[in-house]
Amino acid sequence: MSRPAPATALVVAIGLATVVLLAVLVVTGIARPVDRAAIETVRSPALLEPLAPLRAVTELGSTWAVAIVALLMVPIGFLIGPWLHGLLGAGVVALASIGNSLAKTFVARERPDLLEPIVTEPGYSFPSGHSLLGMAAWGVLAVLVARSRLPRAARLTLIAGLGALIFLIGLSRVYLGVHYPTDVVAGWTAGAVIVFVYARLTREVPKAPAVEVAAADPEAPRSDPPAAD
Secondary structure (H helix, E strand, O other): OOOHHHHHHHHHHHHHHHHHHHHHHHHHOOOHHHHHHHHHHHOOHHHHOOOOOHHHHHHHHOHHHHHHHHHHHHHHHHHHOOHHHHHHHHHHHHHHHHHHHHHHHHHOOOOOOOOOOOOOOOOOOOOOHHHHHHHHHHHHHHHHHHOOOOOHHHHHHHHHHHHHHHHHHHHHHHHOOOOOHHHHHHHHHHHHHHHHHHHHHOOOOOOOOHHHHHHHOOOOOOOOOOOOO
């Protein structure tokens, strides 16, 4: 039987190391040319109008929106899956918010000054709170959806939509001029680690023996060789 704990620790270590590496690149200024090139691409005149709806999309990663999602996780968990998983999801989002604030204070990166921002926001820039909390809140919701009793097509559609939303929230922060791309990538990475840990902690292991599971679901993957004719 495989032991998932070492694999989980490895993924978490890689994710955190990535965030730390990005922080080092930011503090040393090495990331600035890459950030500049990405910002100038996103803010190019040809994309200003097509990306204008991102001004509304960005609000779905704000503190108030994420707080609402976290509060709704308990009833959502009750309706489409284990209610306790919804409660744990809400707690995970709250911890993510605290961790984001601590990381911002530690790195203390100022807001972008490469182009005139479309909106202005206070506080430090690294990591992007909208990207991190958006990934954590909507990502945990995606885990709940994936484990729900909804039809497969509905689950896949909702998960794809949530993934697109997470991406657009991060893109909106660069478009609006309030975050560097590296801020967004760091937020996504930290948020993805949080979602991964949540998914592993709430992973359901079937109580029935493998033979009974396979009998109940003939399409389930099997490791035993087929019986000889």
